[in-house]
Amino acid sequence: MGKLQDNVAIITGGASGIGAATARLFVSEGAKVVLVDLNEEKGKAFASELRALNADAIFIKTNITNEEEVANTFKQTVETFGKVDIVFNNAGIGRVHPSHELEYSEWRNTVNVDLDGVFLVARESIREMLKTGGGTIVNTASMYGWVGSPGSAAYNAAKGGVVNLTRSLALEYAEQNIRVNALCPGFIDTPIIPEESKQALSQATPMKRLGQAEEMAKAVLFMASDDSSYMTGNSLIVDGGYTAQ
Numbered sequence: 001m002g003k004l005q006d007n008v009a010i011i012t013g014g015a016s017g018i019g020a021a022t023a024r025l026f027v028s029e030g031a032k033v034v035l036v037d038l039n040e041e042k043g044k045a046f047a048s049e050l051r052a053l054n055a056d057a058i059f060i061k062t063n064i065t066n067e068e069e070v071a072n073t074f075k076q077t078v079e080t081f082g083k084v085d086i087v088f089n090n091a092g093i094g095r096v097h098p099s100h101e102l103e104y105s106e107w108r109n110t111v112n113v114d115l116d117g118v119f120l121v122a123r124e125s126i127r128e129m130l131k132t133g134g135g136t137i138v139n140t141a142s143m144y145g146w147v148g149s150p151g152s153a154a155y156n157a158a159k160g161g162v163v164n165l166t167r168s169l170a171l172e173y174a175e176q177n178i179r180v181n182a183l184c185p186g187f188i189d190t191p192i193i194p195e196e197s198k199q200a201l202s203q204a205t206p207m208k209r210l211g212q213a214e215e216m217a218k219a220v221l222f223m224a225s226d227d228s229s230y231m232t233g234n235s236l237i238v239d240g241g242y243t244a245q
């Protein structure tokens with residue numbers, strides 16, 4: 001029996017990168033997955049691919065910054081699969097821009113997706129989990145929720161916010177059996193990292209390589225499953241040693 005047998009998991013950013021790798025691992029552990037993403041083409045194709053492997057998988061196009069769409073996604077999930085046990089709250093965007101040239105609209109857009117969107121999905125998760133007696137939420141922050149870096153002020157501020165949002169929600173709902181933890185990846189080889197930056201980012205990492213999305217998925221599985229049953233409010237940094245420097 002899989003570690004997530006018959007659990008229902010919503011995965012935001014599930015069409016690509018870390019979210020997609022986690023969906024693959026979750027279905028291999030017996031979960032039913034709901035892929036949530038803005039990218040309809042990739043999301044639909046990936047859900048079909050998982051169904052072809054006999055997995056229960058659906059795609060729901062959702063913008064995580066839209067309250068109504070987020071609420072509808074949870075409603076549709078419950079209508080389809082009956083409940084929500086796990087939410088991997090992972091969708092995000094990131095751009096590098098010198099701060100003195102950063103337009104306020106760009107700052108707002110980054111914080112809107114990377115912090116506000118994470119809150120909206122977490123709030124809906126908690127509303128649903130309170131009805132059914134609990135669940136687990138894994139928010140994707142970043143090692144840049146812990147350390148700074150030049151040129152990513154909005155992203156880093158939002159990710160630092162996710163780290164403390166995680167602690168705060170964990171404390172607020174610990175007695176209701178809702179565990180809330182965060183994944184803090186280092187540089188991971190996904191489409192969010194521009195091709196031309198990969199070499200330099202590998203060199204900046206003590207292990208001298210980028211992480212793989214599958215290596216993040218294993219950490220997410222740990223936090224989402226009973227393997228971490230006494231862990232809440234934590235942020236797991238998985239970064240090839242970057243923040244140990």
Ligand SMILES: NC(=O)c1ccc[n+]([C@@H]2O[C@H](COP(=O)([O-])OP(=O)(O)OC[C@H]3O[C@@H](n4cnc5c(N)ncnc54)[C@H](O)[C@@H]3O)[C@@H](O)[C@H]2O)c1
Pocket residue numbers: 012013014015016017018019036037038039062063064065090091092093094113117140141142143184185186187188189190191192193
């Ligand atoms: N790859 C890295 O190096 C790295 C490092 C630290 C943290 N992260 C975080 O990991 C998470 C996943 O990123 P990834 O590396 O897999 O990148 P990715 O670009 O492959 O995946 C992100 C997904 O989120 C979706 N998305 C973006 N905005 C959305 C919105 N408003 N609503 C719904 N979906 C939206 C995108 O369409 C995309 O499919 C992000 O939160 C990112 O900040 C990534």
